Amino acid sequence: MYNKVIEILNKAVVKDIRVYEMSSITPFYDYSIIASVSTARQGNAAVNYLKKDAEKARLRVRSFSGSGETTWFLIDLDDVVVHIFVGDERRRYNLDGMYGDNPILVVE
Numbered sequence: 453m454y455n456k457v458i459e460i461l462n463k464a465v466v467k468d469i470r471v472y473e474m475s476s477i478t479p480f481y482d483y484s485i486i487a488s489v490s491t492a493r494q495g496n497a498a499v500n501y502l503k504k505d506a507e508k509a510r511l512r513v514r515s516f517s518g519s520g521e522t523t524w525f526l527i528d529l530d531d532v533v534v535h536i537f538v539g540d541e542r543r544r545y546n547l548d549g550m551y552g553d554n555p556i557l558v559v560e
Contacts (some may be wrong), residue, residue: 463501467487470487477551481532482531483533485533491538491554494554496519523538
């Protein structure tokens with residue numbers, strides 16, 4: 453399932469995509485995807501791609517947060533939760549450090 457999300461994210465200008473297997477940590481979702489963008493505009497574009505293409509990929513967008521000039525976008529796709537950080541915010545919140553014991557895929 454996360455493969456479809458990666459395909460959609462690759463349409464946007466995201467970088468440093470990492471996928472973490474979360475089912476052993478939480479019962480609420482199976483995968484967490486963390487990605488980076490340079491600007492809030494790129495983050496908004498990535499969210500829009502996800503919202504637009506999710507239905508085609510048979511994914512349901514349960515909710516999302518972040519718009520405008522935010523620095524952290526969050527998209528809940530049921531079994532997959534996507535975090536998109538702008539600039540240095542990814543390092544600041546350090547989700548990679550929290551999930552680091554469970555990486556399953558690094559996408560270049």
